[in-house]
Amino acid sequence: MMESIIPPTDHNVGKCMNAILPVRDALDVINGKWKLPIIISLTFGNKRFSEMAREIPAITDRMLSKELRDLEMNELVKRTVYDSVPVVVEYSLTPYGASLKKVIEELRMWGVEHRKRILGKA
């Protein structure tokens, strides 16, 4: 199996780009270590800043703050300030942010298998 020594320069360069470009568009929005964890945390309900800081393992305030701003700009996350007596700020997923659910689910399933694989070796 796995023979080939390269097929006669096929013309799927276009096909290949058609697959790569949308994925790069997606990656531009959800890249980095923290954006998906933040989005995942919000799929479990609306959260305040410090709740998220507690729930997301090892994130610093600075990164949480920065990434929330990014996600808000890209309209994946909504920030709502309630002018209650100590001010309460609530973060929620927009429907657009929620549309990442299937991506996240596939990634999670793959990650579970990957971890099994790695632990199997150690």
Next chain:
Amino acid sequence: MMESIIPPTDHNVGKCMNAILPVRDALDVINGKWKLPIIISLTFGNKRFSEMAREIPAITDRMLSKELRDLEMNELVKRTVYDSVPVVVEYSLTPYGASLKKVIEELRMWGVEHRKRILGKA
């Protein structure tokens, strides 16, 4: 809609971690700007170095070389050297690398919608 002002500190912190940790395991392997594009390019067939360098928009030799090494270490990509008369080096996806297909497909579909959304605004 979208009322809430935060529900009474619910106890889904554990649930949340169970979702976040596998996704982070997955991200550890496929993070960065180039790994998925490289894998995608290989889903269209085995490739030589310079073919990939041509097919993947704007990648430099250095990054291609570095990322291929990473992917090889994580056993997503296989490197085969044929001792033909000019030496030919062929890269291919391992079955493990191919197991990312569904993740990539979801990401691609999301990316297509995302691009529509962005172009709709401009």
Next chain:
DNA sequence: GTAAGTACTATACTAATGTATAGCTCTATA
């Protein structure tokens, strides 16, 4: 009045990622 919580921002730094440019060995081709 002190501690602790909420929601951050500021500063300073390191490490990782990515870019630009060049060079190497080898071979086939003009």
Next chain:
DNA sequence: TATAGAGCTATACATTAGTATAGTACTTAC
């Protein structure tokens, strides 16, 4: 003999991502 691939590696550098630590303004609880 020079040029152009193939498959890289080396050097230098810029940019981005991420970490560590501290501090602010406000408020309620002890």
